[in-house]
Amino acid sequence: MNDASAPTFAPTTWRHRFAATVLAAIGIAAIAVWPVHATTASDVAKSDAPADGETAPAAALPTPVEPPSPAVPDLSALRTALAEFQCAELEVAVGKDQRVAISGLTAGDTDPDSLALLAQDYVTGQRAAVEIERASPALCEPLTLIGALRTSNAGLAAPVSIRLEGGAGTVFNGGQDLVFDVAAPDFPAHLQVDYFTADGDVIHLLPNPLEVSGRVDAGSVRRLGERGAGGRFWSIGPPYGHELIVVIASPTPLFAAPRPEAEPASSYLPALKQALDAAPPATVATARFLKTRAP
Template sequence: MPAPAQALPAPDIPPVPAVPDLSALRTALAEFHCAELEVAVGKDQRIAISGLTAGDTDPDSLALLAQDYGTGQRAAVEVERASPALCEPLTLISALRTTNTGLAAPLSIRLKGEAGATALDGGQDLVFDVTAPDFPAHLQVDYFTSDGDVIHLLPNPLEISGRVEANAVRRLGERGAGGRFWSIGPPYGHELIVVIASPTPLFPSPRPEAEAAASYLPALKQALEAAAPTTVASARFLKTKAP
């Protein structure tokens, strides 16, 4: 009579590590007004922080911050630096950006074809969509360069009105659409698009199409102080490089 089969012990299966909750860390990183930072968890369960900063954000400080909010491990930090000149406009609109993130349908910026692009080459057209917030608004769209200038993309001499309906999408820079279009040129590096949506125009008449940011920012500060409390803003870094 054959002996009864012996039950084989179950193999040891390592437990699946818990994915850390990053919500508190994301909230803390949002306080860095001059930075655009992303956080994720790698396959090794190590927290990784990446992005761009125009301020004096120290990578070691970010690593320690992640350690406080995360698993106790120091995070892997890979942050590029932009011109410190881009920090001032971001600081100026920081409260408006916070208000915007709380909207059910926030103001947003999306570069055309950005899904596979890491940078815009010299000579390439700058084309992007602005999605309006959930109220009819007037858009002020500014492009801050790495060398301290600002180009007012909207309103502009061919498109004197920045008026949009609630949740409407307005494309800027499309050739053949009858409006202004722009091509990427020097100086190359990290630059900044700022969009402000307000119930009424920020300025009684359009600004010069291009001017020094140092001249514009005090006027913008004054306009924002007088703007309606529903005014919101969004910002987007972009990287440009020589062709």
């Protein structure tokens, strides 16, 4: 039995040996190949590393892309449109957030929503922020009366102007002196300076009993209300609120005889209209609101 079984298992033993030999050869080949790839990767890594004592180069950072600056809207057409509101003193500007803002004061029936809608017609795709204060409707009448003269004045190279101490938006407190300058237009003129109060009166600041002539040279500046200058001076008093200064510059005096220093606006305005109807064509005017309050 031993001799008979030996040949039976011999081929099987050979196959196992052959398989073992083949597997061993494959394993050696795999071991031989693997270090080659590992070495190649190591060499690449070593080639990128800095040598001893050298500084590694800084990685290149992407250049930041700055967002484009928003375009500043052109407000010239809107300003022209706002100037058509005769009973208002309106300003328009662009804020830091690039939003259009309309501010000022009105004695008429101008409403903020209408102004915001108007702005949309001139500034595409933007609704303006509107913040306006309201003055007495009685102040609308003198502004309407001089509306055409204000338009003519705005077209002059050197228009007549009112310069309040502290600039636009200054608030005058009770007891404070009213002091301001009037810049004459570019022709010798006679100034009529009127102060319309919140309660319906008008005070004629120039001419006045101490300064019977309102004549000024072309381009000159005349200060009114300064104490010690030899002329009239005025202090702010009640009633408080929004009031109005009107300056009319004409080549000849508007009135042949002096007006009372103070009178009801309702008596003065018809006389002023009559005087303006007869005034020379070069006559121009300007106006400025101011706000007064209790001390």
